Amino acid sequence: xxxxxxxxxLLPFIFLLSGCGGDPxxxxxxxxxxxxMKEAGKLESAAVSAYEGVSGANxxxxxxxxxxxxxxxxxxxxxxxxxxxSVNIETEELQNIHEIYIEGADIQFKAFTTIKQALEEQDxxxxxxxxxxxxxxxxxxxxxxxxxDKLAKEHDVEIKK
Numbered sequence: 001x002x003x004x005x006x007x008x009x010l011l012p013f014i015f016l017l018s019g020c021g022g023d024p025x026x027x028x029x030x031x032x033x034x035x036x037m038k039e040a041g042k043l044e045s046a047a048v049s050a051y052e053g054v055s056g057a058n059x060x061x062x063x064x065x066x067x068x069x070x071x072x073x074x075x076x077x078x079x080x081x082x083x084x085x086s087v088n089i090e091t092e093e094l095q096n097i098h099e100i101y102i103e104g105a106d107i108q109f110k111a112f113t114t115i116k117q118a119l120e121e122q123d124x125x126x127x128x129x130x131x132x133x134x135x136x137x138x139x140x141x142x143x144x145x146x147x148x149d150k151l152a153k154e155h156d157v158e159i160k161k
Contacts (some may be wrong), residue, residue: 026155028091040083047076066119077109097147104140
């Protein structure tokens, strides 16, 4: 009789405690933003900064760009993609959004390797192809960011930029 009474008293508390986390997407988002994506963010930033330092208004010559691509941009971006692939995600909603990021990152990586090839072959058509790939990658990454922000808002998670 005492065991039955104890079970009746404890059972509601067990459900109450399991309900404290409540929203698995909320918890997954917090883990994703605060832990899982930390290292990936650093690697991406290093690669993109290195590329921006030798492209556009910062372009000086092909050799400088080639050196940056081979020594900094491509190796860091390759590590970034490996890190993205290893991210632990628990919920389908977040996984679907993360896949958009991976797709954009893959396109951007191919663009960087295409620029390297274009410099090796001195092929302007390859540069144009790479620029188109970079534009496509930006669309994916913007789509990822918008969907991540929307999911965060729906699940009461604030993402600081």
